[in-house]
Amino acid sequence: MAEQWIYLDGQYVTKEKATVSVYDHGFLYGDGIFEGIRIYNGNIFKCKEHLDRLYDSAKSIMLEIPLSYEEMEEALVETLRRNEMRDGYIRLIVSRGPGNLGLDPNRCEKASVIIIVEQLAIYSEEAYKNGLKAVSVSTRRNIPDALNPKIKSLNYLNNILVKIQSNLAGAGEAIMMNAQGYVTEGSGDNIFIIKNGVITTPPCYLGALDGITRQAIIEICEKRGYKLKEEPFTMHDIYVADEVFLTGTAAEVIAVREVDGRIIGSGQAGPVTLKLLEEFRSIVDQDGLKVW
Ligand code: PMP
Numbered sequence: 001m002a003e004q005w006i007y008l009d010g011q012y013v014t015k016e017k018a019t020v021s022v023y024d025h026g027f028l029y030g031d032g033i034f035e036g037i038r039i040y041n042g043n044i045f046k047c048k049e050h051l052d053r054l055y056d057s058a059k060s061i062m063l064e065i066p067l068s069y070e071e072m073e074e075a076l077v078e079t080l081r082r083n084e085m086r087d088g089y090i091r092l093i094v095s096r097g098p099g100n101l102g103l104d105p106n107r108c109e110k111a112s113v114i115i116i117v118e119q120l121a122i123y124s125e126e127a128y129k130n131g132l133k134a135v136s137v138s139t140r141r142n143i144p145d146a147l148n149p150k151i152k153s154l155n156y157l158n159n160i161l162v163k164i165q166s167n168l169a170g171a172g173e174a175i176m177m178n179a180q181g182y183v184t185e186g187s188g189d190n191i192f193i194i195k196n197g198v199i200t201t202p203p204c205y206l207g208a209l210d211g212i213t214r215q216a217i218i219e220i221c222e223k224r225g226y227k228l229k230e231e232p233f234t235m236h237d238i239y240v241a242d243e244v245f246l247t248g249t250a251a252e253v254i255a256v257r258e259v260d261g262r263i264i265g266s267g268q269a270g271p272v273t274l275k276l277l278e279e280f281r282s283i284v285d286q287d288g289l290k291v292w
Pocket of ligand 1: 036159185186187188189190208209210211212213214247248249250
């Protein structure tokens with residue numbers, strides 16, 4: 001197998017040499033931010049949107065990224081080129097960098113930037129046809145005035161706790177509510193429901209990441225004239241929906257066939273979900289930054 005090259009603070013190093021300090025506050029405290037991005041047929045899908053979200057997250061947590069926007073773009077492209085990657089997954093991480101054992105980010109001299117590109121273990125085509133089983137979980141989404149879910153931070157403990165719950169329930173994905181009982185998102189995906197021809201997704205202010213795939217689906221719906229609303233809803237609305245699907249960089253658009261033991265619609269991916277997946281896949285190698 002060809003060598004895997006990882007970008008680490010301006011150097012390209014092998015996987016074995018790609019190590020960070022145990023004093024890095026990303027490791028000690030989850031102090032940092034990240035992006036998950038896809039390259040499809042040589043095109044970094046929605047590159048600008050991902051970098052915008054990264055730089056916005058950095059600004060929000062007062063983390064100075066040591067690379068300009070253009071330098072970051074170049075580092076992404078060069079990492080993909082060195083790995084001869086046309087199709088795959090890109091993990092871009094900016095941690096606060098090494099400091100001391102205290103919390104204070106002022107003790108961290110310089111943020112660390114890491115870019116890892118890998119082949120993606122995606123869901124099988126069978127999963128896209130048949131949908132996932134999901135459960136609602138008791139762990140609530142972080143409230144926006146504690147840690148705003150719009151910040152794509154390295155602190156994923158909230159999401160990991162719900163993943164543990166869904167694993168215990170034998171489900172493929174978890175559905176998180178906020179403290180008021182409104183549905184927010186999955187552990188690593190945004191959520192949509194369809195009822196009587198109307199597609200609804202929760203507004204991000206309820207406590208959801210402003211997903212790039214979510215936004216791409218909203219744009220497709222607008223273009224194709226689907227009725228779409230951003231409105232709060234509850235688990236009841238999920239149980240009685242005609243279709244439910246999740247969106248995310250890794251998952252793309254994937255149906256949910258069963259939630260908390262309730263069969264959704266026909267118990268398979270519904271026609272609108274499949275159409276949206278098809279439309280989504282038709283734009284992924286066009287809308288973005290061309291590398292190859
Ligand atoms: N919500 C959470 C919590 C996530 O981790 C992700 C994956 N980044 C998403 C939603 C989907 O976002 P995107 O479409 O930008 O990948």
